Amino acid sequence: MAGPVTAAAGTTVLDVVAGDRLLPVVVLDDVEAAPPLGAALKAGGLRTVEVTLRTRTAVAAIRALADHTDLVVGAGTVTTVDQVEQVIDAGARFVVCPGFSAAVVRRCQEHGVPVIPGVATPTEIQTALDAGLSVLKFFPAEQLGGLPMLKALAAPYPGLRFVPTGGITTANLRGYLDHPSVLAVGGTWMVAAGLLAAGRWDDVTTLTAAALAAAREGDR
Template identity: 65%
Template structure:
């Protein structure tokens, strides 16, 4: 299993993701698309990417993208400790899960890989705090109340940072990133399945660059 370097512990990972403010959430059906996709994202100005374990190509895609020194690759939709091991072995530097799994969180901490579990309720956020975490994925953000809900949750949990994902787009990007409690947003519009299936890497770069510019203006 790949060792996690000290500079890649949670604080450093959070800072890296926060620097771009946008975390592309990628679903790849073919690992051969990983290299051109990674190049398109970095050309657009993003360094971090989350490759989801929703397809059989995920581990290979992470392995390919991790070879790019300019790309900071994590694994998403991680549901089991076994997937944690598979992701880390492939080169993932952080783990994202859609919900809070004590087993997944504990295993990530045991192997030394940063984890951002999903949290949608005060109870789940409290569980994350009890586990020593200060950053959670808020998913699915749009269906859970979006910025209004994040504001409500951030009031009692002042030390927690959120990565809202699900329903985030160019129309509401400013609303999310304007909230002090939001570390970054997870987005799919610059890596939409149709763009990847058609190999429209120039469009991925254009959309990524536009998103980066918009984020920096906030």
Template identity: 65%
Template sequence: MNATDVLGGHRIVPVVVLDDPAKADALGAALVQGGLPVAEATFRTPEAAAVLRRLAANDDLVVGAGTVLTDRQVDQAIEAGAKFVVSPGLSASVVRRCQDAGVPVIPGVATPSEIMLALDLGLDTVKFFPAEANGGLATIKALAAAFPQVRFMPTGGITVDTAPDYLAHPSVAAVGGSWMVAGDLLKAGRWDDVAAKCAASTALYAPDLHPIVQGVTA
């Protein structure tokens, strides 16, 4: 299974920063309820592996590990149940560790040289990061012209308002975002709001799933 197949057709990936594993079950349920059963649990907190493990225990979720920087974190992520791995940059060591384990990996790139290195490693899907800070969709269009075989998952600064323009580009496989799992929502346990924002987000690329989203501020 390649990096995009593992997402199961979902084109928005909630980027989760959660430091309390006890909230992971409720978060997972909210993602499923909102029709966006995908999560990238980032390794930005000491409890990241525990959060990932709790999320991965939900059979209705596809959970990956984000902000993976080292081989050791790759091993921790896979042991915790990660189905895919995302890095903010391109580390050949991290990529090869994932490939050896048979786990799809999406490394971060921002330049043509990094894309060429990813191609040399046998990859055709990369994370464009940080997307908005690196020129956003205009830069992706320029890169896609030079690398038509590459699919991008832009992440970083993308909002519910800008996501549709990214998703409309044929070289964009998915976008990563945190507006539906924002820190204030998770801290307050506002799971109904998380579910509603997930539903509204899904409607950006699959309107048939949620043709009308009433009363939702995405």
């Protein structure tokens, strides 16, 4: 099990994401499931989780996870400035967006909260660079052409880091993580909706541990 997220002095939120190399992307319908979900992820070795704003209970779930676990909790599928305010008030420590919104990025920066917007083209990457960002979400990764497309996009931008999300599994994550532009990968398989709805927390822990082992295999 991972240690407290505040263990290392000077560690940033993105350092923690980079250390895990795996960001679980959660769609949570029941806020009561948040505490056991957090415990299951930590038992599997993770220190980070992204809760997407795809349900009515998402903001409450972020608050529950932030209040009752030592995970670094982020908010995903953030598309408006109002949502930025809601999730930061709930305790989100980073924000992830499906695409690039200058207004959303600016508000996160005003709050001093890391933001990882989604990009799919060189133009979007240039726009993000102009906004002062250095970590971007490549989304939807597999549907856009997967690792070959990411390599092509990353080539002109040395030093830029990506979090590919969309179609990532234990079977293909290692290929992404072996590329130097990849900070971490995002995925849902260890926190699949069926597992959460059934309260199969032991399975969440098992899948998380297996995914982390695969993610870190080439980093030893």
